[in-house]
Amino acid sequence: MTDDSPTEIVQLRNFVDGSFVDGADTFDKISPVDGARVAVVHEAGQETVDAAVRAARRAFDGRWGLTTDRDRAALLRRIADGIEARFEEFVDAEIRDTGKPVALARELDVARAAANFRSFADTISSAGLDSYLTDTGGGRSALNYAVRKPLGVVAVIVPWNLPLLLLTWKVAPALACGNAVVVKPSEETPSTATLLAEVIAEAGAPSGVYNVVHGFGPGSAGEFLTWHPGIDGVTFTGESSTGATIMKEVAPRVVPVSFELGGKNAAVVFDDSPLERTLDGLTRSLFLNTGQVCLCTERVYVQRGLFDELAAGIAERAKGLRLGRPHASGTTTGPLISQKHRAKVMSYLDLAVQEGAEVLAGGGIPELGEDLAGGAWIEPTVWTGLDNSCRTVREEVFGPVAALIPFDTEEEAIGLANDTEYGLAASVWTSDLSRAHRVAQAMDVGLSWVNTWYLRDLRAPFGGTGRSGIGREGGKHSLHFYTETTNVCVAL
Ligand SMILES: NC(=O)C1=CN([C@@H]2O[C@H](COP(=O)(O)OP(=O)(O)OC[C@H]3O[C@@H](n4cnc5c(N)ncnc54)[C@H](O)[C@@H]3O)[C@@H](O)[C@H]2O)C=CC1
Numbered sequence: 496m497t498d499d500s501p502t503e504i505v506q507l508r509n510f511v512d513g514s515f516v517d518g519a520d521t522f523d524k525i526s527p528v529d530g531a532r533v534a535v536v537h538e539a540g541q542e543t544v545d546a547a548v549r550a551a552r553r554a555f556d557g558r559w560g561l562t563t564d565r566d567r568a569a570l571l572r573r574i575a576d577g578i579e580a581r582f583e584e585f586v587d588a589e590i591r592d593t594g595k596p597v598a599l600a601r602e603l604d605v606a607r608a609a610a611n612f613r614s615f616a617d618t619i620s621s622a623g624l625d626s627y628l629t630d631t632g633g634g635r636s637a638l639n640y641a642v643r644k645p646l647g648v649v650a651v652i653v654p655w656n657l658p659l660l661l662l663t664w665k666v667a668p669a670l671a672c673g674n675a676v677v678v679k680p681s682e683e684t685p686s687t688a689t690l691l692a693e694v695i696a697e698a699g700a701p702s703g704v705y706n707v708v709h710g711f712g713p714g715s716a717g718e719f720l721t722w723h724p725g726i727d728g729v730t731f732t733g734e735s736s737t738g739a740t741i742m743k744e745v746a747p748r749v750v751p752v753s754f755e756l757g758g759k760n761a762a763v764v765f766d767d768s769p770l771e772r773t774l775d776g777l778t779r780s781l782f783l784n785t786g787q788v789c790l791c792t793e794r795v796y797v798q799r800g801l802f803d804e805l806a807a808g809i810a811e812r813a814k815g816l817r818l819g820r821p822h823a824s825g826t827t828t829g830p831l832i833s834q835k836h837r838a839k840v841m842s843y844l845d846l847a848v849q850e851g852a853e854v855l856a857g858g859g860i861p862e863l864g865e866d867l868a869g870g871a872w873i874e875p876t877v878w879t880g881l882d883n884s885c886r887t888v889r890e891e892v893f894g895p896v897a898a899l900i901p902f903d904t905e906e907e908a909i910g911l912a913n914d915t916e917y918g919l920a921a922s923v924w925t926s927d928l929s930r931a932h933r934v935a936q937a938m939d940v941g942l943s944w945v946n947t948w949y950l951r952d953l954r955a956p957f958g959g960t961g962r963s964g965i966g967r968e969g970g971k972h973s974l975h976f977y978t979e980t981t982n983v984c985v986a987l
């Protein structure tokens with residue numbers, strides 16, 4: 496038995512109106528580390544989703560609707576404290592679902608969950624309101640001022656890659672603004688949303704403010720929720736085509752949406768960039784969380800003078816990553832989330848070779864011994880020999896893959912990086928300050944980093960363009976989505 500072997504099968508129930516409730520059906524949660532069954536999840540049927548939406552509405556119309564910004568900021572801070580008090584339980588739950596390395600779960604996922612609640616407590620405490628003194632002529636004026644009102648009941652639908660981080664990135668601002676939420680975690684990662692229900696209740700949120708429904712998308716809890724007439728807004732992170740489907744589902748009721756979708760993110764490396772620092776940053780951007788972050792780089796455009804050296808360096812670093820159990824010492828990289836997702840990533844590894852790739856590192860399924868043979872492991876992979884006409888360079892793989900492509904001029908690099916339907920993130924690597932600003936601004940993306948990657952300020956606008964999403968969240972940008980404003984005009 497290792498640290499990672501569960502001693503009992505956990506039961507994960509829906510959380511409705513302040514109580515855990517069984518589902519109409521159950522499904523197994525399978526560990527991506529070794530294929531073991533680690534939890535039984537209670538799937539919410541239509542009735543449970545109805546009950547969750549009704550509970551949220553009652554909370555919104557009741558005591559919760561009377562709370563002030565100050566009350567809710569205090570609640571958010573207590574939730575952050577509650578997450579920290581049960582920090583290692585959250586870490587264990589996240590690891591059980593995803594198999595990610597323990598250091599990553601601690602430093603990224605769970606730490607950010609607490610930070611999300613604190614950040615939106617600050618935002619709601621300091622947010623101002625728009626006001627204008629309007630000259631109406633003849634020495635008269637009018638006062639225009641806007642008041643914010645919560646949307647009501649918000650559906651929060653999130654994926655499996657950073658489960659708690661992405662859930663709390665949406666729940667925190669939704670609650671800060673006074674909404675009640677019904678959350679639908681991914682079927683692959685049901686644990687931390689369930690544990691968060693306990694923390695939010697212990698922090699003093701009234702029943703019905705935070706509800707969890709477990710299940711799948713189509714024909715299950717996800718679809719029941721987005722179709723529900725009692726939903727006033729949908730915030731979603733996941734695949735672009737799922738976002739498009741959800742848009743259709745809510746279109747008849749003209750429900751506002753905030754979407755953070757896929758990416759096919761580029762890095763542009765100029766030959767004046769310091770090699771070691773660039774290699775460190777790029778390696779992280781390609782392989783963090785086994786490439787399963789929507790912001791991860793999958794296309795690397797390298798100026799020709801540095802190409803060979805950089806390609807050799809990235810390949811060496813990819814080969815140096817240590818795949819293993821989450822708690823094993825030296826593990827840098829976990830498995831993919833599931834066999835299903837591995838089949839998808841493998842199909843791209845095969846396609847890349849058909850498209851003419853030279854494989855500098857990885858390219859297949861690693862040999863990790865019998866113990867891990869049932870897991871969803873994949874080798875970090877580095878290719879050269881592909882170009883922008885290849886499907887491997889155009890479609891989101893969502894795995895640990897790097898296509899390295901040479902360029903000659905700045906103009907060419909900008910064209911290549913922007914030649915995509917996606918527009919989430921980019922990174923630019925150079926020592927030339929003017930060029931850094933010029934190229935970073937020229938990227939058709941929501942997030943452009945210079946000489947770094949995934950460095951976050953939670954107040955900054957976050958989101959993508961094109962197939963990468965609709966809207967921005969973060970700081971006051973989140974307040975815009977989670978509230979409606981009423982402008983009051985007073986003739987003076
Ligand atoms: N860019 C990103 O942030 C992410 C991209 N992906 C990519 O998407 C692929 C599919 O992964 P999935 O987990 O299936 O992602 P997905 O986008 O289908 O699922 C995300 C969430 O949406 C729910 N959902 C799915 N269909 C729905 C519907 N019709 N109505 C309401 N809710 C629905 C799911 O149950 C889950 O909670 C992966 O192989 C990966 O390549 C997956 C997760 C995140």
Ligand SMILES: O=C(O)/C=C/C=C(\O)C(=O)O
Pocket residue numbers: 656657661664732733755787788789790951957
């Ligand atoms: O840091 C964040 O707020 C979000 C990061 C990653 C995603 O949104 C994603 O992988 O979907």
